[in-house]
Amino acid sequence: MQANKHLLLWTSLVTLALLVFAAARENVFKEWRRVQSAASGPAGPIDVHLRQVVVPTLAVADRCVTCHVGMAAGEPVVAGDPTLKRHPEVGHDPNVMGCTACHAGQGRATEKAAAHGDVHFWPTPMIPLRYADAGCGGCHTHIAVPTVDRLAAGERAFERNDCLACHKLDGRGGTLRPLGAGGMEGPDLSFVGARAFRADWYDAHLARRTEARGARAESDGEARGGAWDDSFGPLSREDRDALDEFLRSRVGAPKLVLAKATFNSLGCRGCHKIAGIGGDDGPELTLEGAKDPGRIDFMHVRGEHDLAGWLTEHFRSPATLVPGSQMPVLSLSEPQIDLLVRYMLSLRRASVPEAWWPKDRVRAERLGEREFAVDGATLYGSFCAACHGPNGEGMRYPGMPAFPAIGNPDFLAVASDEFLTSTITHGRPGRRMGAWGESSGGLRASEIATVVAHLRSLGGVALEPDARAPRWVRGDAAEGARLYAADCMQCHGAKGEGGEGPALANAALLANATDTYLFETIRRGRRGTTMLGFAQPSTVRPSLADPEIESIVTFLRSWENQP
Amino acid sequence: MVVLAPPPEQHGALRRFFANLRATPARVKDSAFRGGKPDTDRTRSTFVFGNVFLHLHPVRTHRWSLRWTATMGLGIASLAAFLITLITGVLLMFYYKPHPAIAYDSMKDIAFVVPTGNLIRNIHRWAANVMVLTVILHMARAFYTGAYRAPREFNWLIGMGLLVLTLGLSFTGYLLPWDQLAYWAITIGANIAQSPREVTDALGLTETFDIGGLQKLLLLGSDTVGEEALIRFYLLHVMILPLGLVALLSVHFWRIRKDGGLVRPVDADRRLGPVHAADYPVFTEEPRKTYQLAAVVRGKSGAVARGPENTVPSMPHLFYAELAVTMLTIAICVALALVSDAPLKELANPQVPENPAKAPWYFLGLQELVAYSAFMGGVGIPGIVLLGLGLIPYLDREKDGTGEWFGGPGGKELVLQALFVGFGAALAIEAFAIRYGWLREWIPDIPQLWITVFNPGTVLTAIYAAYSIWLVKRHQSTRAGALGLFTCFLCGFVLLTVVGVWFRGPNWDFYWSPSDWPGH
Known part of the structure; x- marks a missing residue:
């Protein structure tokens, strides 16, 4: 019994000590206390x-x-x-x-x-504090964000026209105290895009200037409006448009807007869907910022082992982190990467009760307004630029077939708007080009039309009128086959499956392309690309006569009905 | 009509009233103890006998039963762990809300803002694990000391029931936090319940007789783990299973007394030797009552015509022992609770399966078998094990070695040998299956029924059974076979559990260490 008594005594004392320790930890040593x-x-x-x-x-x-x-x-x-x-x-x-x-x-x-x-x-x-504004993405959608260029144009207009003299913006400006009198400060414009601003601000400013001039003339006879004249003058239409666009983007999160503009300019949506709009080649990014870091492999991440660190490393070298990744190395600058990381982190749309939705989200999700601006430059930048180049010059990424230069004047001279529209809407099944119509890539007909118009402006070339029927060529297919094997096969593949040059045995291409398109492309080539015109001989091959080209076209047509 | 006569002495009544009031505390104390204050051996005995909570104890306890090595206090430790989970569990019930939408949030509140909530939860979780462990060890003790033998056969069965209830309590509690760990562990558990489908599928019976699906449906109330499952598990965990456990516990204790106390060797008295002078006087007072009913009791009756027994009064001897073990259990649980937090992973997400999804640790041995054959691991082998355990007391009718550790033909040497055989066989089978795969890897389109019948689990079971039969023949004793079989069963349980806990990673593949898991 003595042993049991001892055991009881000592275990009781130990328990008591443990509980006292627990109580102290709970009531005294808590961090927040x-x-x-x-x-x-x-x-x-x-x-x-x-x-x-x-x-x-x-x-x-x-x-x-x-x-x-x-x-x-x-x-x-x-x-x-x-x-x-x-x-x-x-x-x-x-x-x-x-x-x-x-x-x-x-x-x-x-x-x-x-x-x-x-x-x-x-x-x-x-969210790391330096990316704090990415948190806005939980509820906000920030609609109609333009490209970096447009944004920069707006900012330049804002600074060049001395708006900062009277107005505060993102913590700068608003310093002018004309004639030491004070009281001339204009409103802070940092949130003006979120709260809306009067559309006639320009006229109102002009009127205020006139008024100021009148007042001055009355008091000291000088017909000058003081600060109104020093810092405000007539603005060009172009500047006013840029300013409007810029002001609409001032929603209190300048870095996030710039981040989104960067994303919109690099053509990321060409491969990635966000909220149902974008390509299918890469993973959907709608909730990229809400990724669980617990499910991420940080083995090859050199920086912080958090989502931001992973994304940063991923933008530097995608395939290092995601084995087998198709994403090309984009050779981005570190500031660009930082912006893209910020935007990725903001892709965290949470299911918030609708009563809490901000108006931008209602406009985006209920009224169908776009997160990106719908002008041609922004649309082209968002959806096309990554593959076809910022100016339609085509792109080459290691390990991938070259992407066609669709801004090429030789292309645009023979490609009709219908051809372009159809190609964009339905894509090139079997090739990289995806379908961008509303049911797949998510672009509306009007937006596709805007992109087509923008393409035209890139090349600066109108379609050459052609009165011939779409299928006017009548050549000798056997002769065409021989010529194809001699002159085309090397780049376009023995069966037109593509290689250095694009695949020609493509039902969608052959269905859309007119004979003139094919004929002229072979005859003139595309200047600035590897496709040289066959009308002129080159050092490595003879020229082709028109009937020979027609035979090749006839031969190409023979692939049209193949499965 | 009764006419109340006026009280004869008004002042006297008031005086009496106040006198009674003054005396009340003392009288309450007196009346609480039916036989007077327990301060002599006799009154203590009456106290133990007459108290509803204490009367499950014998009035006197044999000195053999009080030796630490007799029981290791494992039964009391299990009970203590149960009482700890009961108290902490009730405290947790004040804050826990059994609905998927808020269950996880209420867990977070318990962890972060409820005063001592995290500690209480940790203690609850550790006490539950201690209980599972001590119940298993208690069973092993009962087995190795031959305590299951007549007349205690039925209490062995009750004990098995308690084991099942303990596992059930622990398993149902596992779901309640509603985190990923809970969700997928219960999903695995429910799939184990569904495992008879493997056989009905193979026989083409699932359409008409889907016993596995029915079991799962009964358990979850739905096809997947959801709010129906949560409320079911909650109800089982806080009400049905604890009540069942308390009921069975009562029978268990009652039968200990009725079956003649704890098991001890026939020559216990001789081996204990004379009472030391320092020991409490033994059997000092003559019986005050004769038990007329002793005539109808089966077997030998009490102390008739025998000298002083080797017993000491349960109060205080047994009670000190019990309290000491209880306190030790509490100390262990509190210490563990302070050292290690109960896990709480992220919110349950049916869209993101855990990989690997692991059942609670005590089922990982089964899950290891399930990986080979769902039916055999989930139903077949556990069924065989339970059946075997239940049959042992009815097949082993021997007397030799009762009350002694590893008593019986073969003894310690046999158990040692069985340890080697048990571990060796389990290790060999596991190593073989991990290294070379099994039938499915060699013959991809083999009918599942073949694998159900012939898989590492069944092979291991067959080896153990064959070894045990060999032991019966060799020692000409069922006890010898039982010793071997039980030891092998423990070895297999431990080894499979260890493999399941530490050496299985994503897709239930073998890894030497979690740091080798892909993606980490």
């Missing part, structure tokens, strides 16, 4: 207790404000650790939306690592 006890408000130390933001409709219960006390509702300004400071001024109050709606992380947690999501088994860790 230490943070709060170190803080002091205007009326001395603050009350130490759990704080949280609860938004039932968003299923949010965020205890972030337990440490970030200064961001909680009704808390005084607290001094101490930077953790405790107030939330910077943004469009949203953390007490209305909670914290995780924008920043992600684990709102219910009360320990730093767990709350920031830097733990195993938390699929949505906090």
Whole structure:
């Protein structure tokens, strides 16, 4: 019995000690308790207790404000650790939306690592602070974002025309105090795109200038409007359009908008779908930013082992991280990569109750407005540029067949708008070119027409009128076969399956192309590409006479009915 | 009509009232103990006998049963672990909400904001694992000391029931956190329940007689793990299974007393030797009552015509032992709870299967067998094992070695040999199957029925059975065969579980270490 008594005594003491330890850990040594006890408000130390933001409709219960006390509702300004400071001024109050709606992380947690999501088994860790605006993508859609060039044109117009003298934008400008009198500041334009602005701002500005001139003339006889004359003058139509476009993009997230514009300019959608619009060659990206880092292989990632780090490394060298990846190495600059990472992280559209949708999302998802601007340049940049080159010059990526130069004047001179429209809408089944019609790639007929018009402008060439019937050629197929084997096969393949040159035994191509198109392409070639015209002899082969070309066309036609 | 006479002495009544009021605390104390305060051997005995909670104990306990090596306290440890899970479980029920939409959130609240919530949950989880472990060890103790033999055969069966209920309780609790771990472990478990389909499929009976599908449907209330499954598991976990366990426990304890206390060797008295002077006086008072009913009791009756027994009063001797083991169990559970957090992975996502999806650890041995044949691993072999365990007390009618560790023909040497055979066979079969594959890898279009009958699990079972039969012949003793078979069963269980826990990775492929898993 003595042994049992001893066992009872010692196990009881051990249990007691363990429980005392647990109680101390629970009640004294909690991280957030230490943070709060170190803080002091205007009326001395603050009350130490759990704080949280609860938004039932968003299923949010965020205890972030337990440490970030200064961001909680009704808390005084607290001094101490930077953790405790107030939330910077943004469009949203953390007490209305909670914290995780924008920043992600684990709102219910009360320990730093767990709350920031830097733990195993938390699929949505906090977005790194340097990419904080990517969090907007949870709800916002930012519609009609143009290309980088258009955006840069707008910004140039804004700066060149001295708008920053009176207006603040993204934390700059608004410094002018004309004649030391003060009070001339114009409104802050950082959020003007989100809140909308008057369409007649230009006329209104002109009217204000006239008014200022009148007032000055009355007071000191000089017919000048002071600051209105110094900093504002008539603007060209072009500048005004660029400014309009630029202002529409000022939604308080300049870097994110630039990131999206970069994405739109690099033709990424040529291979990747976002929200149902884009190509099918690469994986869909609609929820790329919501990827669970727990399911990512970080073995070859040199930087941070988080989603941003993975994406950065992936843009540098896709196939290193994803074995067998088809994505070409795009040779992007580091700033470009940083922007693309930012945009990828913003692709995290959450299922938010519709009552909480911002108007841009309603416009995009309910009214069908586009996230990209629908002018020709942006559409071409978003969907075509990656393969066909920013200016239609064609592209070559290692390990892939060359992509046709569709901005080539020789091409555009013989390719009718119908041919282009049909090709874009239905694609080239069997070749890389996908179908972009509404049911597949997601482009509307009007948008395809815009792209066709833009293509024309790229080449600067109109279609040469041709009165001949679409199928006027009557050549000798056997002769054509012989000539094809001698002169064409090397690039286009023995059976027209393609190689260096595009595949010609393609039902969609042969169905759409007129005889003139084929004939003229062979005769003139495409200047600037490897396809040289056969009307002129070259150092390596003789020229072909028109009947010979006709025979080749006839021979090509023989593939039309093959399966 | 009764006329109340006026009280004769009004002041006297008031005085009595206050006197009674003053005396109340003392009287409450007195009345709580039916035989008076337990401060002498006699009153203590009456106390134990008359108290509803204590009367499952004998009044006196044999000195043999109090030796640490007699039981290792494993039964009490299991009970203590159960009581810990009961108390912590009730506390958790205050905060846990059994619905898929909020179950996971309530787990996070328990982990992060409920005061001591995380500690309570950790203790609950560790106590549950300790319980599974101690129940298995307790069974092994009962087996190796021959405690299943007559007259304790039926209590052995009750014990098996308790083992099944313990596993059931642990398994149903596994789903409740509603995280990926829970979701896919239960999916695996439910598929094991569905495994008879392998045989009905092979026989073309599934259309008409889908017993496997029915089992799964009964378990989940649906085809997949969803809210029906969650509420079912919750109800089983917090009500049906605990009530069943308590009921069976009562029978288990009751039968210990009725079957003559804990098992001990026939020559226990001699081996214990004389009572040490320091020991509590043994059997100091003569019986106050004669038991008339002793005439109808079967077998030998109590202490008639025998000298002082080798027993000591249960209070305090047995109670100190029990309390000490209970406290030790609590200390272990709390310590483990402080050292290691109960896992909580990301929210359950039916679209993203865990790979590998693993059942709770005590089922990983089965899952290892299921990987070869769903039916055999899920139903066949567990059925054979349960049947074998249940038959042991009815086949082994020998007396030799009862109450002794590894008692019986062969003894320790036999168990040692069986350890080698058991581990060796399991290791060899596993190594072979992992290295060379099995029938499906060699003959891709072999009928599944062949594999169901002939797979590593059945081969291992057959080897164990053959070895055990050989032992019966060699030692001319069923006990010898049982010792071998039980030891082999434990070896197989341990080895398969170890392989399942540590050496199986994505797609149930073999890996030396999780760091070799692809994608990590």
